[in-house]
Amino acid sequence: MIEGRDLYDPERPLDWFEEIYRQANGEMGVIPWGDGMPNPNLVVWCEREARPRAGERVLVVGCGLGDDAEYLARRGAAVTAFDLSATAIEWCQKRWVGSSVRYVQANLLEAEWGEGFDLVVEIYTLQAMPPEVRAQAYAKLEAAVKGELLVVCRGRDEADDPGGLPWRLTKAELVNGLTGLALAAFEDIDDPVKVGTRRFRAVWTRR
Numbered sequence: 001m002i003e004g005r006d007l008y009d010p011e012r013p014l015d016w017f018e019e020i021y022r023q024a025n026g027e028m029g030v031i032p033w034g035d036g037m038p039n040p041n042l043v044v045w046c047e048r049e050a051r052p053r054a055g056e057r058v059l060v061v062g063c064g065l066g067d068d069a070e071y072l073a074r075r076g077a078a079v080t081a082f083d084l085s086a087t088a089i090e091w092c093q094k095r096w097v098g099s100s101v102r103y104v105q106a107n108l109l110e111a112e113w114g115e116g117f118d119l120v121v122e123i124y125t126l127q128a129m130p131p132e133v134r135a136q137a138y139a140k141l142e143a144a145v146k147g148e149l150l151v152v153c154r155g156r157d158e159a160d161d162p163g164g165l166p167w168r169l170t171k172a173e174l175v176n177g178l179t180g181l182a183l184a185a186f187e188d189i190d191d192p193v194k195v196g197t198r199r200f201r202a203v204w205t206r207r
């Protein structure tokens, strides 16, 4: 396994993503999130909420190797999935030949998404950015949302140490970061697969 914290350089806090995919050299199992399956916290939410609805336009942020994007597409959504890493996007395009998902290399901090998406899905990208970069990401996430935003991340209480990469987030940080959207649901849960890992799963809607 390649550890993100071994590659992380606070002077260039986003560079390690491309580096980890490059070093993996096509071997999924050495990437910490390369588990080859859709995120279980996403699957539980989609099944419980009967989402996405057929034809919904969905944006997957920091899509990695594409398992969540493909899962959402199999459920009938029109999916755009993007990642900062050009190597990750090339990997998705090779891995998912014939897929309906539109894979795009883009930086969350810069990309513009026009009228926005019915559903934006953000899983584990915010927590992989240091606080000063993360603060810029919230406005960009908001701007991509026409309907709803689903966030899944590591969670902590205010008094807890945020730790290092991947940083654990507080409810207050998320709520204060996304003031242009209305918080519709907030779950504080134990990961169903990585038992003992505290997660937040939350949904915001366009006001």
Ligand SMILES: C[S@@+](CC[C@H](N)C(=O)[O-])C[C@H]1O[C@@H](n2cnc3c(N)ncnc32)[C@H](O)[C@@H]1O
Pocket (backbone or CB within 6 Å): 014, 017, 018, 033, 034, 039, 061, 062, 063, 064, 065, 082, 083, 084, 085, 088, 106, 107, 108, 109, 123, 124, 125, 128
């Ligand atoms: C911790 S991984 C999680 C990947 C995927 N969401 C998953 O759960 O399997 C974070 C992903 O976000 C991507 N990423 C990081 N910063 C980004 C940015 N500013 N814009 C777009 N993607 C970014 C990384 O390249 C990486 O694929």
